[in-house]
Amino acid sequence: MSERSEVPSLATDGLTKAFGGVVALDGATVEFRHGQVNALIGPNGSGKTTFFNCVTGMIRPDGGQVTYQGRDITGAAPHRIVRAGLGRTFQLCRVFPRMTALDNVLAAVRPVGLTGLLRGAHVRADLDRARGWLTRLGIEHLADVEARNMSWGQQKLLELAGVLMSDPETVLLDEPAGGVNPALLDRIGTLVRELNAEGRTFVIVEHNMDLVMSVSDHIVVFDRGRPIAEGPPSLIRSDERVLGAYLGV
Amino acid sequence: MPSASEPTTAPATTSPATAPPTGAGTTRRRTADRVVQVVAVVLLAAAVLAFPSLAPNPYILSAGVVVLNYAVLSTSWSFVGGFTGYISLGHGALAGLGGYGTALLVTKAGLPSFVALAVAALLVAALAVPIGFAALRVRGASFVIVSIALVLILLLVFQSWASLTGGSRGLVVPRPFPDLLRPEHHRVFYYLFAGLLALALLAWWMIDRSRFGLGLKAIREDEDKAEALGTPTFAYKLVVFVVSAAFTALGGGLYALWFGDLDPVFQFSILTGSYLVLMALLGGVRNLFGPLVGALVVGIGLEYFKVEFGDTQLHLVATGLLLALVVLFMPDGVLPAIGSLLGRMRPAQNSIREVTAAELRDQRVAAAGAPAAREPVDAVASTAGERAQSTEERA
Ligand SMILES: Nc1ncnc2c1ncn2[C@@H]1O[C@H](COP(=O)(O)OP(=O)(O)OP(=O)(O)O)[C@@H](O)[C@H]1O
Ligand SMILES: [Mg+2]
Numbered sequence: 001m002s003e004r005s006e007v008p009s010l011a012t013d014g015l016t017k018a019f020g021g022v023v024a025l026d027g028a029t030v031e032f033r034h035g036q037v038n039a040l041i042g043p044n045g046s047g048k049t050t051f052f053n054c055v056t057g058m059i060r061p062d063g064g065q066v067t068y069q070g071r072d073i074t075g076a077a078p079h080r081i082v083r084a085g086l087g088r089t090f091q092l093c094r095v096f097p098r099m100t101a102l103d104n105v106l107a108a109v110r111p112v113g114l115t116g117l118l119r120g121a122h123v124r125a126d127l128d129r130a131r132g133w134l135t136r137l138g139i140e141h142l143a144d145v146e147a148r149n150m151s152w153g154q155q156k157l158l159e160l161a162g163v164l165m166s167d168p169e170t171v172l173l174d175e176p177a178g179g180v181n182p183a184l185l186d187r188i189g190t191l192v193r194e195l196n197a198e199g200r201t202f203v204i205v206e207h208n209m210d211l212v213m214s215v216s217d218h219i220v221v222f223d224r225g226r227p228i229a230e231g232p233p234s235l236i237r238s239d240e241r242v243l244g245a246y247l248g249v
Numbered sequence: 250m251p252s253a254s255e256p257t258t259a260p261a262t263t264s265p266a267t268a269p270p271t272g273a274g275t276t277r278r279r280t281a282d283r284v285v286q287v288v289a290v291v292l293l294a295a296a297v298l299a300f301p302s303l304a305p306n307p308y309i310l311s312a313g314v315v316v317l318n319y320a321v322l323s324t325s326w327s328f329v330g331g332f333t334g335y336i337s338l339g340h341g342a343l344a345g346l347g348g349y350g351t352a353l354l355v356t357k358a359g360l361p362s363f364v365a366l367a368v369a370a371l372l373v374a375a376l377a378v379p380i381g382f383a384a385l386r387v388r389g390a391s392f393v394i395v396s397i398a399l400v401l402i403l404l405l406v407f408q409s410w411a412s413l414t415g416g417s418r419g420l421v422v423p424r425p426f427p428d429l430l431r432p433e434h435h436r437v438f439y440y441l442f443a444g445l446l447a448l449a450l451l452a453w454w455m456i457d458r459s460r461f462g463l464g465l466k467a468i469r470e471d472e473d474k475a476e477a478l479g480t481p482t483f484a485y486k487l488v489v490f491v492v493s494a495a496f497t498a499l500g501g502g503l504y505a506l507w508f509g510d511l512d513p514v515f516q517f518s519i520l521t522g523s524y525l526v527l528m529a530l531l532g533g534v535r536n537l538f539g540p541l542v543g544a545l546v547v548g549i550g551l552e553y554f555k556v557e558f559g560d561t562q563l564h565l566v567a568t569g570l571l572l573a574l575v576v577l578f579m580p581d582g583v584l585p586a587i588g589s590l591l592g593r594m595r596p597a598q599n600s601i602r603e604v605t606a607a608e609l610r611d612q613r614v615a616a617a618g619a620p621a622a623r624e625p626v627d628a629v630a631s632t633a634g635e636r637a638q639s640t641e642e643r644a
Contacts, residue, residue, distance in 0.1 A: 058473065082479035090477075096470035107467040108478045111460040118455065121463040166479050 008067075009034040009170050009201045010055065010086065015064035017050055017225075024050040025061065026225035032170075032218070034069075037192060037202045039212045041236075042222030048205040049091050051222070052172050056088050057081045068170070083110065087168030091175050091205075093156045097148035101139060101158050104147055105130040108165035133161040138187065153180045160191075170201040177208040189215050213237065285591065293538070301439050307432040314435055316548035317442035318504050322521075323528040323540035324449045325496035328489050330526065331453075331534035332462060334469035335385065335486065339396030340497050341521025342403045346373045347498025348505035348516055349407065349414060352422040357413075362425035366502040370495050377494035378487065385486045388472065397519055404517035420511045438507040445503060446541070449496045454537055456489070465489055520565075524551070527572045533582020542584060547571070 010032045017025040024047045032038045040048050053059040055066050057078040066074045073081050096104050109126050111117045134140040137157040142150060147158060156176065163171060176188050185208070192202055192215050206212050212219065212233070219236045221229040229239050236242055297317075304310040326340045350369030354360045360368065384395045407414045414420055426437060456462040464485050467475035476482045505511055515521075524547060525540075532543030547568070554564035579586045 056477065058477065077481070077483075078473075078476045079479050079481045082477065088477060090474070094471055094474040094477075096467055096474065098470060099466065103463060103466075106460075107463055107475065107480070109460055109463075110479055111464075117461040118459045120458050121460045122458075126460075162478055 008032070009036075009069060010203065011067045012051075012055065013065040013067070015051070015054055015066065016062045017047075017054055017059065018062060023225055025054065025064075027064065028222070028226045029064075030220055030227055030230075032201065032203050032220075034201055035196075035199070036217040037196050037204065037215055039216035039219045040203055040205045040222060041207070041209075041212055041219060046222040047225040048222055049174055050225075052088060052174055052203075052205065055081075056086060056172065082166055082168070085167075085169035086172065087163040087166050087170070088172040089156075089159050089163055089174055089176065091178065093152070093159050095147040095150075095155050095159050095162070098146055100144050100146055101134060101150065101161075102127070102130055102143045104158055105133055105161050105165045108162045110166065130161075130165060133164050134158075136164075137161045137191070153184045156180060157184075160188075164195070168200070170203065171195070173202065173204045173206075175205055175207065177206055177211050185211060282588075290538070293541075297443055301436045307435055310432060310435040310439065312549075312552040314439050314442060314507060315552060316545060317439060317446060318500060318507075319524065319528060319548040320541045320544035321442060321446050321449055321500040321503075322497060323525045323532075323544045324446065324453060325493050325500060326525040327529045327534050327540045328453060328456070328493035328496065329486075330529055331540070332456065332465035332469060332489055333486055335388070335392050335490075336526060337384075337396040338393055338519055338522035338526065339384075339399040340493075340525050341519065342400040342517050343373060343377070343494045343497040344501030344504070344521065345403065345407070345511075345513070345516030346376065347501030348511050349420070350498065351502035352420050352505045352511055353413070355423055356420070362423070362506050366499065366506065369502045370498040373498035374491050374495040377491045380494075381487045381490035385483065385490060396522070400517050400519050400522065404513055407513040407517060414513065415511075417513060422505050422509050422511065424509055425506050434507075438503070441503060442500075442507075445496075445499055450537060450541070452492065452496070456492075457537060461485065461488075524568070527568060527575070529582075531571070531575050531579075531582055533584040533586075535581060536584045539582050539584050543582065546583075 008031050012028055012030050015025050015028040015030075016023075026047075028047070028051060030040075030051075040051065042048055050059065054061040057073070057076050057080070060075050064074070065072060068081070068084055068086055071084065073084060073086075076084075096107060099107070103121070106121055106126055109121075109130075111119065131140060131143065134143055137160060139150075139154055139157050139161070142154060142158075147155060150158060156179075160173075160176070173192075176192075177185050180188070189211055192204070196202060204212070204216065216233060219230060219233055220227050221236060221239070221242045223241075229236060229242050231239070300313050301310055304313060322340065322344055326337065329335050329337055329340075347366075347369050350372055351362075351365045354365035354368055355362055358365070380399065384392060384399070387395060408416055410416070411418070424434070426434065429437065456465070464475065464480045464482075467478070467480060468482050468485060472482055501516070528543035528547045529540040530543070531546060532539035532541065534540070536542075550567065550571075551564055554567060558564070575582070
């Protein structure tokens, strides 16, 4: 496990969001440390995805503040937040269905200036980097296949490859194990640990407790839009509030 | 530490020798496709350029000018509608603005015709910034409705501001080449439109192959996802809308100089926008020459109906029917449909789909957990030892 770092990577202060009468986030104050694999768990509808959406700028929170590496990013456009180093996947895996796997990954390239924009989308350096990520995720043989023709598990790997192509310092994963087979689950767990060892911070929303317990350094438990417990896996496993709220025992 | 790999932030890149996952068959098929495409383009270009010499009379030649004008406009439309998937019915109005802009700059400001054309296109491009700023905030059906509103508003303005635009009495545009006889006039403008078309196609092609183009196509596929990958989607849409508006205005302005008479009812018509949508969808918006081919088919059809049936509403019925058929049976347009037909006529070769099916099978075997079939798992650059360790941790 990585040693505990004291540098906060991503932090929220009193984050609030309601959809009509439904309070999805209820003054959530959370802090995720740099260099760790963090897990965010909680029952269905406890606001985990809404938390990701508010943090990444996809949804504007009603109140509260989001800071990333000390910078206030509340309400910033999603592409700016990505460029600040915060990448994410979606709960219902999102890829570009009618693009090849390769183009899906290349879409994360960040062109600089007019000449950068007008450069070919398939220049050598970009291609090598994109292929590298496909290889690392074990789907390089699908490079020329359109995403819509790939299996669910392959699409999840592809989405992750795209996010990694944007070179995020912090990666938010929304249910990476959702609907994938045990072999792939292992692979994702291993990959997360490797990428973490290479310096990337993770925040993982996940219902699969095996994965959460094996992969994370720190766990935050959500219930009704706010954290109710946090700590290392060994502590969370036996926390009564968590058992009550989440595990239903 | 369950990781033995080097702590680099970039992934290991594959060596060029092993990188292309495409087999020799795919490469050969691509080369063959290339050849077919090049031949088709050369033939099309030759046919377009030879047309004025082959046209039996000035009327047919003028119909050719109309069709090329449509080709310019539908190609310009597809900068927005094709790349980003934002369906605008308002492009007729941008062409109308280009036409009136050119005409007024000639008549009121006394600019030379083609200087007026260029200035008008620049002005329309500038105006497209606030228009796009408002319209591109909404997606799907809402965008379509906003684009229709643009046409209606401009129609009202240009009809009621008669002191400037001549209102429904029309606005006469002086000819740029007053000495030319009618057939020569058509011929010159035919080639001017062909040149403008070539320019629009070139710009489309440059964007299509660029990183900017890939970003636009990502917007078409899933705008929020594109934004979440770091693409400044709004800026991308706005820029390509302005480019589209500029080319559309050039088309409209050139039309004004050719036709010599403008009436708001025809310049600001939703029908024009609808034709452009039909042409682009018919030919196929994912294709460089799609809108052009669609314009040839629909444009020639419209001219034919005009000759055969006069000024009836019959062409509208035919147009509507054609649109329904295309959307139902050829959602990608005729060019991809022809492409796949050609593909089926070729000797049996693995299609990409079949490769995928094979991959899916592999995946299923892997899912069953057969250790021998777990090759792709090892490609994650993990060693068996690491995997064992992570399994231990979970236990
Ligand atoms: N766009 C939306 N519009 C309306 N209500 C929403 C929206 N997004 C989330 N909600 C509501 O907010 C609450 C929290 O939803 P959220 O998706 O954040 O939960 P979650 O913790 O991710 O749940 P799960 O584990 O099932 O994914 C739910 O009651 C949900 O119905
Ligand atoms: Mg969720």
